[in-house]
Amino acid sequence: MQVAAQPQKITTFLMFEGRAEEAMTFYTSLFDDGQVIDVTRHGPDGPGADGSVEHATFRLAGQRFMCIDSPAKHEFGFTPAVSLFVDCADEAELDRLHAALSDQGAELMPPGSYGFSTKFSWVNDRFGVSWQLNLP
Known part of the structure; x- marks a missing residue:
């Protein structure tokens, strides 16, 4: 069923x-x-x-x-305390997403091996939204 x-x-x-x-x-x-x-x-x-x-x-x-x-202005924006976590299919996807999302944004953790995954990076994009990119 x-x-x-x-x-x-x-x-x-x-x-x-x-x-x-x-x-x-x-x-x-x-x-x-x-x-x-x-x-x-x-x-x-x-x-x-x-x-x-x-x-x-x-x-x-x-x-x-x-x-x-929002039509109202706020004294707050996005924060890395909440992020979008993406499990990437392969290294090429992680590298592509990292390059696109970090362009005009901020790199919080550059792509690398941090012991908890094969490859990982963390960025804030140009809009302030935080993304964690992971290669399991």
Whole structure:
């Protein structure tokens, strides 16, 4: 008896201040199955800037994510205390993702062997989102 797949109950939600679409487009370009599922935009009457992302859903590596452009300015942003952990299929994938995600971002741990995996790196991307890239 085959059990039907349950819908994803917990979804990563990313809040940007004006760069949600740029980030979502970038992220979906990095993964073979990356896909923008749905985008709702703010209209001319707000509360966000006209055309900015009110709510969007996208998929990376089989996982669903949501993002918005917050119309409110906040005194906080993303932090490496929460990161997206990617188990890479091979060294070429890890190197490709590291190069793309660290471009205009920050390298927290350069690619290397740290004793707990074959190869590992940790970066903050240009939007401030933290990524741990692992080669098991």
